[in-house]
Amino acid sequence: MKIATFNINGIKARLPALLDWLDEAKPDVAVLQELKSVDEGVPHEPFEERGYAIETHGQKSFNGVAILSKLPLEDVVRGLPGDESDEQARWIEATVAGERAVRICGLYLPNGNPAPGPKYDYKLAWLERMEARVKELLALEEPVLFAGDYNIIPQPEDAAKPQAWIDDALFLPETRKAWRRLLALGLTDALRAVHPHRPPAERLRDFTFWDYQAGAWDRDNGIRIDHLLLSPQAADLLEDAQIDRAIRGRVKPSDHVPVWIELAA
């Protein structure tokens, strides 16, 4: 089962590029972030024509997440549990049953800038709530994955210019500490499990985002912030993990590119 995550930066602006990628990459499941649209504004026909079921959790102008799947989506949960007052659409869950049932969580973690400040406080609080949900799902001892735009640069090697990010919410010590707490719960960073970091001279670096500004793509000034974390039972099924880097060089691209894994499920 091929499962991808892709921050599309606007479903309306990105529909042609998204459909082209779906037709080529043919993921069985894709979690999408930054729909920037309410549910009613997300077209279903182009996805259904391609054999995908779609479940959305939209919001006007900002945020918004979705799951596409060639297999039926069951037991859908919208919104990160733990705070009924949180109206930001950043979390969606569903179960997909292939050879094995896999619980899939699609997430769009808060950016958190400027830090310090209320937006950074929200990011850290959101991470604590996510930790609680991760613990609940790990207790099931089943294949579970947490895929999306984490807005976290885990390590210096995950940025072309780490020194430029030292005061940024994506790379601050508290942010990276929360990332390590997630891993300490027993989650596996799928990309790093398949591709351990090696010196950059050996190959292209594993970035998933390049800013639109200042020629970041042409200079390969990127960061790795889109991740797939796997429960132990999902990690046992991991066969491959890749970044579809070339998508960033296309016409009218998102500033993020898809990341995907292959699971024996």
Next chain:
DNA sequence: ATGCCCATTTGCAATGGA
């Protein structure tokens, strides 16, 4: 030091992104 872009809004300047 270094190319200030892109998407959205009941819009035509402001906000959020990262």
